[in-house]
Amino acid sequence: MRPAAGGRRRREISLLPNHVILILLWIFAVGPLVVLAFNSVKKTAELGRNPLGFPRDIVLGNFAKAWEVGNFSTTTRNSGILVAGTVAGVLILGGMAAYSLSKLNLPGSGPLTLYLLVGTSLPIQLFLVPLFFTWKRLGLVNSLFGLILIYIAINSPFAIFLLRSYMIQLPSDFEDAARVDGASEWQVFSRIVVPLSWPGFLTVGLVVALSVWNEFLLATVFLTDQNLFTVVTSYANFATRFGRDWTLTSAAAVMMVVPVIVIFLSLQRRFVEGLTQGGLKG
């Protein structure tokens, strides 16, 4: 009814309030991080007098010192292995389960869903000791692999449900066509459903990676060999009560966060590619 040109003009004009609100939200999100970055290059004495503002003298030595004290070269490697192993495991195993729940009419899916959700609701402190007991006997304490297994188990329920919610939205035409052509369920899963739910996998991978990168309690309890410490464990060594050097702590925090932001940035591009390649953009 409305002329197309008018419609287009209306959309262009109406995007301005979007930008205004989004800029405010953006400042709310990023502002505190800017303060953190400022504090990481301040001198300790300046921080006390100027906790929020731009640094007067920029001291980059905080980073070198934090790198050395925090033993970041080792801890980054360990955290990297934990993240890679867990993400791979969760995506493969969780993706399979999500496929079964969303596309294969899994008999008994109700009780399974309930089990996984209730399992998610158990506070970890509750089963820490029995779990340690089991892992000790299996020789999986002080082993990155042992911790990866725990992380996969703990992170997969969320992954399964989120992936399921993506897969359920996929139209089943492609799958049905493939099945008629004689494809096995594994082939349908790996060649059709996985590529189509690529953004979902990416999101899950990101969420799992972050939760592993930032996990503290299990990492400190299951890895007590200092060659196996993670980034967060060694960060906690900075954040001790007394004589805390906030500039050093901030520098360590910045170093922890920067690699994650870089990875996220590079994934963002893939994220958009995934959307377009999936052919789902209407």
Place this chain on the structure above:
Amino acid sequence: MRMRSFLKVAAVAAVALLAPAAPLLGGAPAARAQDTTKLTMWLDTTGGAETADCIRANAIDPFNALGKGISVEATMLANNWDATRTALAGGGGPDIVGTPGPSFAMQLALAGQLADLTGYADKLGWNERFSKGSLNIGMGADGKLYSLPTEVETLVLYYNTNVFKEHGWEPPKTLDEFMALVKQVKEAGLIPLAGGNAEWRPTNEWFVGEFLNHYAGPQKVYDALTGKAQWTDPEFAAAMEMLAQLQKDGDFMGGLDRYYTATDAERLSAFGDGKAAMNIEGSWFVSNAPLYFGEAAGNDDDWGWVPMPSKDGSAIYDLGVGQTYSVNAKSANPDAAAAFLDFYYSPATMARLLSECGLMPAPMSLEGQDLSKVDPRLSEIIAGLDKAYAENNYGYTTWTFWPPATETYLIENVEKVWSGDMSVADYLAGMQKQFDTDKAAGAVPPIPAR
């Protein structure tokens, strides 16, 4: 056919998943050479990475260099106590077990997780080396020795000397003088006490313990701990009312909300910069003071100290033990572990840790050791505590002598007293109830006879 291809892919996935296992599992301790006895030990991070390094350099490396065929591997653990408890309960843990205090060690001993050290104490002369009666603190209900006290602590009243000079104030001796001075400080527009618990919630118990001991007197606390008196005693009630009054008046950092949010850096800067006049804190304050006083902090203030005022003005020092070490009951090398403890708890090592790392020594005489690098004020505090201990005029810190569940109750609920949600009478009645439960369970640490 379909099935087979599915299985193949799954198998590949499983192998890919398991692949990193081999090298990582191969790195397990079993593969190490057997000619030296390896001992593991986990260090707390409460003192920061530098303190842990200092302990390594002054206590652990020298021991390893002795050539006894024993090598202690000390790891700094961010979450040491949680990790230790979980590991012990799960059948693992380090050979040398550290705890945050004797009442915690006692729980481990009750659970059979700690080795009996009585024989080593006899053989290695620990009974003579440690101050008289101090090893009793580490004994279980069965009269056996399970833990050794590491850092002796006490709380005193620190004051900013410049502020006091400027206003012509004198450090108080009695609690009445103290309360009057608090009022004067406030009238002068300053914060009376630089106390805050934002980063260490158990800070609450420092003050509860000080007022119980210094108002009602250590003898009464001893009676309550040994069951001869009740926590509901009117003297204790009056002590808690006095503390609650201070909190309600905002004498700690200027208001209860500030007390709950002041970080250590904030409250100690206020103290060092002369915005706050006094500070009730443990002897650990001394090693942090240089950060907030003098040149490094950008002021020309300094601090002095007096014993925490008491009702009758006598000098009472509350005894605390900051850390204990024991031997894991499951350790394969208890003899080697005891040999390390023997070295660690020698006057020479204790003197080095005190001089180099600012760590308070175990209860033993350091006579003849070189203590020239120690802040003379800290030496005075230690001497004061020693004297009080010898003269039986010492009090009891809550974290050393209260059973853990009662201690938790005390820390949690005193805030309700301060906010007015709980009466002092109810607070103390609840404390007595929890204490009775703990006593029945045998969780009250042994109290050395006065």
Place this chain on the structure above:
Amino acid sequence: MSASIDLPRVSAAEAASARRRALFRRKVVPWLFVVPVLLLNVMVVAGPAIAAVYYSMTDWNGVGPAKWVGLANFQELAADPSFRHAFRNNVAWLLMFLTVPIALSLGAASLLAPIRRGGMVYRMGIFIPYVLPSVITANLWRALLSPDRGIPAALTSLGVPGFDRAFLGAPNTVLPTIAFVDNWHWWGFLMVLFLAAMQNIPADLYESARLDGASRWQEFRDITIPGIRPTLVFMILMTAIWSFLTFDYIWILTQGGPAGASEVLSVLVFKQAFQAFRAGYASAIGLTMSILVGIIIGLFGILRRRGWEI
């Protein structure tokens, strides 16, 4: 005769094998996809959790042998005012997290969805707080909220009234303040999830709605919300579950204080298990938490089966 018997036999066998294959594909193959992750989950979560059920009926101190006490822990819990208080705080937390972040992220995502140029910059910035570990976020905001050095101090000195107070130190503001900090970290993640789901909505639906003269609100209500319903429903459910588990921020910022004003169930579990040496009692609290969550999930399921559009 023999031939006529033989023929049906062959076809029956074929049919049976086809049926078996179909049955296999329908009933067994779906489970093959689930079994690996399920086994791992049972080993890590269910096995130890069964041990926790046992411990909840003992006086276990967390390190040693346990003595059977039957239901005594649950009886104590029923009469424990701090349990009820913590439970109320969990409910308050749940209500805050079911409303504020979900509304905020839905709004932001729908504002962001139509933006082509620069959308990435917004998305990046808004998402970034989510990558910070809770230790860093909490300590950063503790400094930012300091009444003497942080944002409130700056606002006070500019003459803005109402900010000269310690938000984390007063019983009536502490819980919303911690929720605010947690939410600062959390809502950007929700927004990215919703945004990803919105981008799966075919654009022609919006085009035709515009041609029909639908307002922005109508578009949002009739196209966007139904289009992302699986993700939305799922996140509401997860929010409900996580609200009962919330621990990190409260533990780091206040440990449940002042005067218990920010105490929640998980903090209670931690204190009982790790500080007071009452692991048996802590297990009882933890199990009760899980039962409560189970009830929430059950209610959710019932509502959905009754056809509620949630």
